[in-house]
Amino acid sequence: MKRRILGTAVAILSGLTLFACGGKKEEAKTEAPANAQEKTDEKDTSAAEKTEASSDGLVYWSMWEATEPQGQVLKEAVEAFTAETGIPVDVQFKGRTGIREGLQPALDAGTNIDLFDEDIDRVNKTWGDYLLDLEELAKANDYEKTANAGLINACREVGGGTLKSIPYQPNVFAMFYNQEIFDKAGVKEVPKTWEELDAACAKIKEAGFTPITSDDAYILSNFGYHLSRINGYEKASEIVKEGKWDDPSVLEVAKAYEDFAKKGYFSEQIASNVWPAGQNQELALGTAAIYLNGSWLPNEVKDITGEDFSWGCFSYPAVKGGKDGVEASNYGAQVFAINKKSKKAEDAFKLIQFFTKGKFDEKLSQESLGIPADSDNKDWPKQLKNVRPVMEELKTRYPWAASAEDNVDMTPILKENFMKLCGGSITAEEFVANLKK
Amino acid sequence: MKKNSAMLIAFVSPAALFFIIIFLYPILRTLLMSFFRIEGVTDSFSKWQFVGFANYGKLLGTTLFRISMWNLFRIWLFGGLIVLSLALLFAVIITSGIRGRSFFRAMIYLPNIVSAVALATMWLQYVYSPKFGLLKSLFTFLHLPKLASIQWLSNDHKFMALLIAYCFGMVGYHMLIFSSGIERISSDYFEAATLDGANRIQQFQHITLPLLKGMFHTNITMWSVSSVGFFVWSQLFSTVTADTQTITPMVYMYMQIFGAGNSVTERNAGIGAAVGVLLSICVVIIFTVCNKLLQDKELEF
Numbered sequence: 001m002k003r004r005i006l007g008t009a010v011a012i013l014s015g016l017t018l019f020a021c022g023g024k025k026e027e028a029k030t031e032a033p034a035n036a037q038e039k040t041d042e043k044d045t046s047a048a049e050k051t052e053a054s055s056d057g058l059v060y061w062s063m064w065e066a067t068e069p070q071g072q073v074l075k076e077a078v079e080a081f082t083a084e085t086g087i088p089v090d091v092q093f094k095g096r097t098g099i100r101e102g103l104q105p106a107l108d109a110g111t112n113i114d115l116f117d118e119d120i121d122r123v124n125k126t127w128g129d130y131l132l133d134l135e136e137l138a139k140a141n142d143y144e145k146t147a148n149a150g151l152i153n154a155c156r157e158v159g160g161g162t163l164k165s166i167p168y169q170p171n172v173f174a175m176f177y178n179q180e181i182f183d184k185a186g187v188k189e190v191p192k193t194w195e196e197l198d199a200a201c202a203k204i205k206e207a208g209f210t211p212i213t214s215d216d217a218y219i220l221s222n223f224g225y226h227l228s229r230i231n232g233y234e235k236a237s238e239i240v241k242e243g244k245w246d247d248p249s250v251l252e253v254a255k256a257y258e259d260f261a262k263k264g265y266f267s268e269q270i271a272s273n274v275w276p277a278g279q280n281q282e283l284a285l286g287t288a289a290i291y292l293n294g295s296w297l298p299n300e301v302k303d304i305t306g307e308d309f310s311w312g313c314f315s316y317p318a319v320k321g322g323k324d325g326v327e328a329s330n331y332g333a334q335v336f337a338i339n340k341k342s343k344k345a346e347d348a349f350k351l352i353q354f355f356t357k358g359k360f361d362e363k364l365s366q367e368s369l370g371i372p373a374d375s376d377n378k379d380w381p382k383q384l385k386n387v388r389p390v391m392e393e394l395k396t397r398y399p400w401a402a403s404a405e406d407n408v409d410m411t412p413i414l415k416e417n418f419m420k421l422c423g424g425s426i427t428a429e430e431f432v433a434n435l436k437k
Numbered sequence: 438m439k440k441n442s443a444m445l446i447a448f449v450s451p452a453a454l455f456f457i458i459i460f461l462y463p464i465l466r467t468l469l470m471s472f473f474r475i476e477g478v479t480d481s482f483s484k485w486q487f488v489g490f491a492n493y494g495k496l497l498g499t500t501l502f503r504i505s506m507w508n509l510f511r512i513w514l515f516g517g518l519i520v521l522s523l524a525l526l527f528a529v530i531i532t533s534g535i536r537g538r539s540f541f542r543a544m545i546y547l548p549n550i551v552s553a554v555a556l557a558t559m560w561l562q563y564v565y566s567p568k569f570g571l572l573k574s575l576f577t578f579l580h581l582p583k584l585a586s587i588q589w590l591s592n593d594h595k596f597m598a599l600l601i602a603y604c605f606g607m608v609g610y611h612m613l614i615f616s617s618g619i620e621r622i623s624s625d626y627f628e629a630a631t632l633d634g635a636n637r638i639q640q641f642q643h644i645t646l647p648l649l650k651g652m653f654h655t656n657i658t659m660w661s662v663s664s665v666g667f668f669v670w671s672q673l674f675s676t677v678t679a680d681t682q683t684i685t686p687m688v689y690m691y692m693q694i695f696g697a698g699n700s701v702t703e704r705n706a707g708i709g710a711a712v713g714v715l716l717s718i719c720v721v722i723i724f725t726v727c728n729k730l731l732q733d734k735e736l737e738f
Contacts, residue, residue, distance in 0.1 A: 100695055108479035121701045217677035269567045272588035272595075275676045277561070281568055405678065405700040408692055409501045412679045416592050423591065437500070 057088030058347055061103060061116040063334065066093040069299070069368040070169065077360040078351075087347050103127065107339065114342040115352065120332040121399055123165050124158040131164040132340040137349045138163055146357065146376045151333050154397050167333035168356045168373040169364065171295045173221060173400075174329055174390050175317075179310035181209045181289040190314035192326055194256060197317045201265040204289045212260070213267035213288035214422070216415065217275035221292050221330070223418050224404030225316040226253040232323040233396075236403035240410065245435040254421060254428035256319070261424040271423025280304055292316065298383035299369035313386040315393065328396035333373070410435070464717075470710035478694050478706040485707075492711040502712075505684045508596065512685070513664040516600055516607075521656055523608045525649075528615035529641060542616070546609035553606065557673035560602040565589035590674075595682040599674045607663075611656050618652030619645060654731040661723045665716050686712050 060078070064071035071093050078089045094102060099118055106113060107130050117123070123131070138144060143166070144152055151167040159165060177190075182200075185207035191197035201211035214222065227236040230249045239247050260266060267278065267288055282288035284301035286309075291297070298311050315326035336352045338345050354360060356373045365372040369381045371391070380388055405411045417434045420426045426434070471492055473485040496502045527545055531538045548556060564571045567588050576585035589598045622645065630640045668687040675683045678698040694709040696702045 104477050105479040108477070108481075119699070122696070125701045126696065126704070216675060216680065220678065269588065272567055272591035274561050274590050274674065277566065277590075280562075281566070400700045401698075405698050406702065408697040408700075408702040409499050411697060411700075412501060412504075412675075412681045412684055415678055416681045420592060 057090055058114045058344055058351060059090045059112050060092070060348075060351065061099060061106075061113050062091055062093045063096055063099045063116075063118045064093055065095045070364060070370075073360060073364045073367050074355065076363070077355055080360070081351055081354045085347075085350065087350075089351060104130075110341075113339050114344050115336055115338050115348040117168075117334050117336045119400075120155060120165065120167060120335045121158060123335050123337050124155070124160075127337070128160065128164065130337075130339060130341075131159070132338040132342065132345055134163045134166065134338065134349070137345065138166075141349065141353060143353065146374050148373060148375055150331075150391075150394065151373070154332060155335060157397070165335035165337040166352050166356060167335050168361065169368070170331070170333040170371040170373060170391070172313075172329055172331040172371075172387060172391050172394070173292070173294045173398075174387070175290050175292050175314050176283075176295075176297050177290045177312040177314070178283065178286060178288075179312040179386075181207070181286070182312060185209065185289075190312065191317050192314070194317045194319045198260070198263075201260065201290075202263070205264060210267045210282060210288040211265040212270075212290045213273065213278040213282040214270060214291060215273045215275035215278040216419065218291075218293055219270070219273075219419060219422065220404040220411065220415050221401045222257070222422075223253060223414065224398070224402035225292070225330075226256060226319065227404070228328070228398055228402040229316065229319045229322040229324050233328075233398050233403055235323075237406045240403050240406045240414075243407070243410065243435075245432055250435070251428055251432050254431040257418070257421050258428040258431075261422055266422045266424075271419045271425065276300070284309070295371060295384060295387050296369075298381075302369060302383075309383070311383045311386060313384075313390050315390050324396060327393055328398060329390070329394050330398040330400055330402055331391065331394055332397070467710045467713050470707055471714050473707045475706040475710075476704055478709070480706070488707065492705070492708045493715075496708060496711055496715070501681075501684065502686070502689055504681055505686045505689045508683065509664065509667060509685050511596065512600065512603070512667055513661060516604055516664065517657070517660050519600070519604045520607045520611055520660065521653075523604070524611035524656070525615050527608065527612045528619055529645065531612070532616050532619040533637075542613075545612055548606040549609045551606075553669045554673060556606055557602065557670060560598070560605075561590065561674065564602075565598055592680075592682055595674065595680065599670060599683050602674075603667075603670045607660075611660065614656050614659070615649065615652055618649045622648050650731050654727055657727050657731070658724060661720060661727075665720055686716055 062071065062074060064074065066072070066075065075091060078091050082088050099116065100122070103113075103116060103118075104127060107127075118127075148167065148170060151170055152163065155165050155167055156163050181204060185200075185203040187200045187203050189196070191200045204211040224236065224240075227239065227249060230236075230252060231239070231247075236249075238244065239250065244250075267273065267282055269277065269282070273282075278288070279291060279293065279297060279301055283291045283297075284304040295313075298305070298309075315329055318325035336355065338348045338352075342348055355364070358374060358376070361372050361374040362377045362379070364370060365377065365379075366381060369383050371380060371384060371387065399406075404414060407414075414435065417426065417431050421428065421431045470485075472487060472489060474488050474492070475485050477484075527541075531542050531545075535541070567573060567590075570589070572587070572589060573585050576582075576587075587594060589595075626644050626648075627640055630644060635643070666687060667685040668691070671679075671683045671685050671688045674680065679688055679692065690709045690712040692702070693712070694704060694706050696704055
């Protein structure tokens with residue numbers, strides 16, 4: 001019995017000691033919040049110095065997988081960079097989820113990471129506190145001379161007015177279509193208004209093709225775009241975030257899609273398409289004509305479509321009396337950012353330049369069928385030639401899904417009902433009523 | 438006695454320390470976190486905002502979380518019934534002296550060693566495909582047009598589709614546990630029962646089942662633990678954005694901690710922690726109920 005008591009006592013004592021140690025550490029931070037940053041900086045500096053002593057190179061956490069075209073080009077670029085500058089680079093391909101889940105804890109733990117990349121919004125909004133201000137480095141290297149001005153502005157906008165990230169692999173979310181189907185159906189001009197889209201879809205259907213398809217992963221963007229076309233992004237986002245489903249514009253969107261569903265413009269499988277069924281089995285195989293997706297789509301389906309697939313692209317159409325028109329879209333880029341605690345910011349910026357300018361930017365564009373970031377790289381992949389006028393016309397930037405996914409607690413409910421609406425199993429009124437439940 | 442105490446401390450301390458660091462500290466921290474609003478999961482304590490039970494209140498008042506709990510319950514109950522029934526049936530067949538038992542056992546266990554991603558892709562893009570799927574072809578061949586036209590991945594059928602695919606991969610694991618339990622039962626009992634005139638069904642009912650109580654307990658516990666952690670299949674059946682038919686509390690927790698889909702959404706690791714606490718309570722309840730209902734202490738064989 002005594003032994004049991006002793007054992008328990010030892011366990012409790014050890015636990016309390018450990019907890020107390022943890023507590024003290026937290027207390028120190030709580031006591032002087034003003035000095036907390038300084039203290040953390042000091043701690044990290046010493047950690048960084050230690051790492052620096054063991055290695056002179058850069059540490060780059062990448063959002064790509066090593067096997068993806070982007071990963072392969074970046075790896076090649078890193079090797080060339082090291083050969084040219086003598087600066088070794090430790091590239092760690094973390095993948096999308098790896099970096100999303102692991103970057104912030106790693107930065108908090110003081111892991112030696114000099115630069116990393118991810119989507120423009122996530123880097124600037126979610127990890128904004130960890131970023132180095134790049135204004136001076138960009139100025140000193142005359143970076144903006146050959147950069148895409150619109151994207152640099154977008155980076156400044158999401159960075160709270162200052163440049164904290166450098167864009168590459170620009171993308172736009174727009175209506176991608178099969179030009180061959182448009183030609184066969186006699187659709188000569190790309191639709192710029194909802195009525196024109198209606199007329200184009202009627203011709204496509206008449207020609208024996210499915211006018212529009214989508215997948216569960218992207219379908220909500222249709223709702224978001226339409227809502228934002230009517231209201232502008234800010235109000236659309238407010239409707240979604242605050243659940244203002246009684247707003248007449250919600251019913252207006254639902255009516256527009258109900259009408260298209262009744263006319264048979266959507267794929268018969270639209271209510272059950274789990275990504276990538278719609279993009280692979282319908283659009284890429286040439287049975288469906290239009291799909292609202294990102295400019296990465298041609299790359300994703302290139303093994304199915306082959307070289308000869310003729311890609312077209314147009315901005316989501318304007319709606320009657322709407323606030324926004326075809327000049328507004330979700331566009332952005334992957335961005336590079338430098339850890340504000342990095343001791344090798346200049347080297348890291350050099351590497352970013354190496355990635356985003358000249359030869360390797362061009363190679364990245366060609367290998368991944370992406371848009372070049374360097375404005376001197378004039379040759380876009382042929383699959384994206386029709387994306388260029390859409391990109392050049394854009395003035396207003398919507399975040400991802402243009403408001404439709406702004407409310408984490410509503411996204412799945414909205415998706416379920418929107419898929420049913422497009423599939424024709426519920427009416428516009430039922431759609432709105434279901435959102436209010 | 439003094440000497441013994443020192444020895445005791447020396448032997449117990451490492452294990453106790455590891456237990457505290459690896460289990461107790463995270464549990465206590467998670468419990469503590471559930472009472473705070475915390476943006477990033479590794480934010481320092483100074484950034485935590487105390488909210489009391491607000492995280493729990495918000496969870497219980499959120500339709501989507503309630504849907505996720507309902508889905509979890511359905512997976513646990515219906516999936517459990519399907520998986521454990523099939524596992525028991527296969528275990529009985531395989532241990533009955535059937536020819537080629539090793540082959541069948543390996544075949545039934547095979548899905549467990551195939552990656553969930555590969556399995557899910559097979560189900561999603563091939564078996565359930567409304568264009569050229571296995572089910573569509575099968576029902577068309579059988580001249581059952583109504584069944585052939587079912588869109589297995591539409592909202593109305595998606596949960597069932599997910600459950601079938603998940604159960605397919607889980608039967609083998611539980612079958613092995615049951616069959617090891619059956620093999621433990623001495624053949625003397627069955628021989629004696631046969632001599633007494635009991636048929637196979639009576640033997641199963643009066644010998645196998647009662648002596649498998651412990652295995653039921655193990656299987657239900659293992660099934661409950663794996664159900665509570667249901668995540669990968671849900672993600673695979675609804676890539677990028679979650680789905681009302683496939684969302685589970687673990688997916689909801691992920692969305693709260695790391696953000697949902699491709700959007701940058703509000704994060705609150707405190708809510709994530711509260712989900713974790715609620716799930717732990719569920720497991721403890723199931724475990725306690727199982728312990729009460731399936732005590733096999735009175736049986737020794």
